[in-house]
Amino acid sequence: MPILLVFAVAALAALLVTPAVVRVVTAHGLYGHVRGDSPARRVPRLGGIPVWLATSAGIVAAVLGPGVNAGGAGPDRFFVGVLLAGSLMFAVGLLDDLYNLRPSAKLLAQCTAAVVAYACGFRIDGITFAGATLDTAALALPLTLLWIVGVTNAFNLIDGLDGLATGIGLVALCTTLAVALMLGNLEVAMACAALGGALLGFLRYNFRPARIFLGDSGSMFVGFMLAVLSVHGSTKSAAAVLVAVPVLVLALPIMDTLLAIVRRWLRGTPVFGADERHLHHRLLAVGVTHVRAVVLMYLLAAALAIFGVLLAFGPPSLVAAVALGGAALSIVLLLAGIKLLGYYEFVEAGAVLHSGMRGIRQSIRDQIHARDVAQVLARAESIEHIEAILGDNAEGLGLLYATVCRESSPVGARSVLPGTVAAGAWKLECPVELNHPNADPYVLRVWTEAPDDLRLLTADRTARVLAAAVRGWLTGPRTPLPAPGGVSLGHLGPAPSGASA
Incomplete structure (x- = not known):
């Protein structure tokens, strides 16, 4: 079967290439830009090299192998476009690993790669949810750029523990591959198999204790590929993307990024700065072991992905139940997680908002009463x-x-x-x-x-x-006015003439 062949080629390539890359880069001292590694454990951050090479090998196998034309018209164009734009993202990440590029330069390069993908046919022309399709029209380009750049950076941020980003990428790719096969998108399924095989082979050396990290070259390349494949794989027609699938397949890195932005805003620190309060960091802080934290994040990512598939393909009665139940459970888990993981930024913000709302309501009541008393005066x-x-x-x-x-x-x-x-x-x-x-x-x-x-x-x-x-x-003149209810007219013994309760 072509998909299994592509997966096997990419996995074998990663298993062979990754240790060779580790030996070469360590021999030449190319560990990548240092981000706080201890001298006792210098781990190279150039894992994007073997992942990119293995994925490329898998995609070449998909193009040259039998059965690729079953994916419809123009699969070669799809493979070339995805690999071209992804390679651009990989190159930018590699430069950042080696030379620590400015954030503005990275963002510009990410937008360029997104535009290349758009020009090669990847675009969000329509969004489908609950059977209704919304045509994005002129918003197709900005939505496409926002999705690709957002997911790329979200995936980059979650790469904080040995094997974490690699495993979550595998979960997302398995789900996307299944959805693509259900919708008949064979070329997307093959691309997922290529990247999935590369990540599985790489995980052998990236799981704890890691011999090599993804680095920006790997996380940006994988994030870009996930952004493209998750949306393209959930396309029912030329202009209808099942929005629940890509959003929930990648919900964990997206949610972690949104939480980080809000946390930093509440703290008054740079929104796009770095800290050690991501979800995986907090799990370690409350006593969860490294391996258990990674596995827990895998399971959470898988649960969210299954939730997205049920929303996209379940019968209407099941979709409604799953959506309501999932939303309620998500809120409960979010509130419990905020407390258990020590995200006191949100605890304090909630307390202030609750107190503020009560205070504002009471303030409004006092002002209304003051106006009533003013009429009586x-x-x-x-x-x-x-x-x-x-x-x-x-x-x-x-x-x-x-x-x-x-x-x-x-x-x-x-x-x-x-x-x-x-x-x-x-x-x-x-x-x-x-x-x-x-x-x-x-x-x-x-x-x-x-x-x-x-x-x-x-x-x-x-x-x-x-x-x-x-x-x-x-x-001014003393003009009698009706006394509003709830206002005392004052106790002076006998009521003044003209006064009424």
Whole structure:
């Protein structure tokens, strides 16, 4: 069978070439750009060389072998295009391994490789989910570039443990190969077999303790190939990509990358910088052994890939159940994982958001109540009545105390507050008589707790609204207004004339 032949050629090539590359690069001291290796364990980071060579051998076998034309018109063009663009990505990664290229140069090269792939026929012209197809039209090129560059860098970031990226790549390729065969995309299946064989042969030397790492040359090449093959392999027609398959086949590196971006943004560190808080790092930090962490990540990647296949090919009733159940389980696992793995960036962000939402809602309520009280103040009969209204409604406004008095008056000193809160209370004073000749004008005197900035800002806003209402009472006509519900009119003994509850 052609697919088995291609797989065998690539695997055998990787098994033979990888140890030879290890001997050559170590003999010449070409370990690749050093990224914190200990002197006791210098491991070459040029694993992209044997992976690229073995994949190329497999693809050549696919082109020359029997049965390749069964894949439809133009399989040679597909193989040449994928290998050409992938080789460009490999070359850029190799240069980065040797000379540590600037991020901008790498990004430019990745975009160039993506454009080459687009020109060779790989493009996202349509997206299919749940039986509905969306034509991407003019967005085909930017979507294609975003997918290729995003997956390439996501796969690069997950290459942090011996054998991790190689194994996850194998899981993704096996799933993509199965989907391609189900849809009759034989040329994609052969390309998956070539890369899969190369990774399997390479894994023999990359699993712990690794004798060689993928490096950027390997991770960028494999990431690029996965981006192209996962989408092209899930194409039902010339313009309909089963979106659930490529997204979930590569969900683990994509999710890890998104988490890293959000984590770094919350920390205020460069979003595209490096750290040791990726999923695999956190598993090691909580006590999981190296091998178990890698195997656990393999199983998680496989589960997500199977989930994607079920969504793409299951009957409608099963798809709905799988989608709802999978979404619920994913949320539970994500929340549990954030806590268990020590991602306190998200814990603190969640606490702040929860507290903030509660505080904002309470702040809005206080402001609405302040407007209601302002309407009642406008119909007060006297300054004493205003004092009574403020005193009765202070607690409902979120204040400890509120009154109107002369600026020099000792009324409303800290001693009027309960001893449990007096020491930490804040006093706000707002003028209510502007440009008044009186040397001792009226002021609104307010005390409030300030456990956070929002509470203090709310109290300040409330005081301004009340001060404006008192100022209006002092300078304008006393027009009776209906009393809004929930606002006390002040207790002065007998109700003032015209007042109603």
